[in-house]
Amino acid sequence: MAKLDFSPIADTTRRAEIVALLRRATLTGQLEPGQKLNELRISEQMRVSRAPLREAMRELVQEGILTSIPYAGTFVIEVTAKDIIDAYSLNKVLDEFAIEQTWPQRDQRFFNELDRRHEAVKQATRAMDTTRQIETALQLHGLIYEWADNSVLLETWQRLTSRLQMYFALHQRARNEPVPAEDVHETYVALMKGSDMGAAQRHAREHIDLDFEELLAYARSLEKRTSKN
Amino acid sequence: MAKLDFSPIADTTRRAEIVALLRRATLTGQLEPGQKLNELRISEQMRVSRAPLREAMRELVQEGILTSIPYAGTFVIEVTAKDIIDAYSLNKVLDEFAIEQTWPQRDQRFFNELDRRHEAVKQATRAMDTTRQIETALQLHGLIYEWADNSVLLETWQRLTSRLQMYFALHQRARNEPVPAEDVHETYVALMKGSDMGAAQRHAREHIDLDFEELLAYARSLEKRTSKN
DNA sequence: GACAAACAGATTGTCGACAATCTAACAAGC
């Protein structure tokens, strides 16, 4: 018999599709922080009843990108400077751990996947597709978490990365500038292929710090405005 | 005018109460790993319709203690030896970070709270209330996360601690032995009050390793059995 | 007897309607 691995077929519930739609809308910044999600309006737009929509919202609330107040409504989370700082400082710690766990497990498949994802970032950059650029960069970064073979760690990172994606998207939207064309991931990929784990860990920290500064500037600008809905 | 801080009033939705009930049932081991949650049966027992029950279940699925398969059902997560290893190795990393963040923020209120929680553990131990003993021990442990002033970190730990609580509860249930009467937290509390941060971090690691060994033995025994529902 | 198709029962997913609650505008009393 032929040795063939089938991947699980897609979830075919309305709920799952709604989750995907809302998540994407939130993470790309189409839904603004603090914005209220009107159940009736959204359910009519999606041609769906409120039941699966509400269940989808509960999921996203637990995922940390929506927040819910009983009898008041469900809102996109607000973004503060402190949130960004917190997320990044935790990300540093997790990165160091993920690299440590992944390091001895690196093999040819890992390197190939690393190159593939790196290529995806470069392609999105050339196409000036900022949304996709953020997505692919985070996916490149996430490989060490997938390879670390620790399901709790992976889960944790996925929650964290949701927020990071949202922060980056908001940042991009706010500054409205073209994306840097240079390849900031070249060194990272090279180090992950090398033999000096400490160097890779250190670079991950510094690399993060780089973008972090830009994000922080954006966060501080948010602090100055009064919150709106 | 008197200076009085009011805390937010409790959520009064059925959903929130259902979540609390189901979470407790799962974490104390009343619901066994792999067990299916029949919506109709549970909703009738709770005298509630399926809508808020299903929403509650979605939350717990995202919380990581239930798992859902479309059109098949929602189940309590299975516990494998690897899950326990993964959770603990991540916990070590987070502990080290939490202590680092908390360290400079320690004040009298922190020490008082530390003592209060330590006392709660001792009381539960004296009362031979194993469930409460697990709860209070984790709460004692969680103080450094509350004090670290990093909301993402706290959230992460709360998700992780849910699982740890479940693992410990299952372990206790399985061995069916009286709890050790000795106070294993004395040293930890003393170190958290001291001035050597490195020592506190090291102890946190080793202290965890201690209970870890017991848990692992339990996990391995699980591996040998075939899964049931 | 082995296999596949059809069926029945149970369970999950979704819907539309109703109840509970909130918000804002307005009126009443001091």
Place this chain on the structure above:
DNA sequence: GCTTGTTAGATTGTCGACAATCTGTTTGTC
């Protein structure tokens, strides 16, 4: 004018019923 009570509209929370899907059994065919 300011506060308090009332009301109307909108929105969220909950319910009961129906549709879609799965699972195990039975039936029919070879």
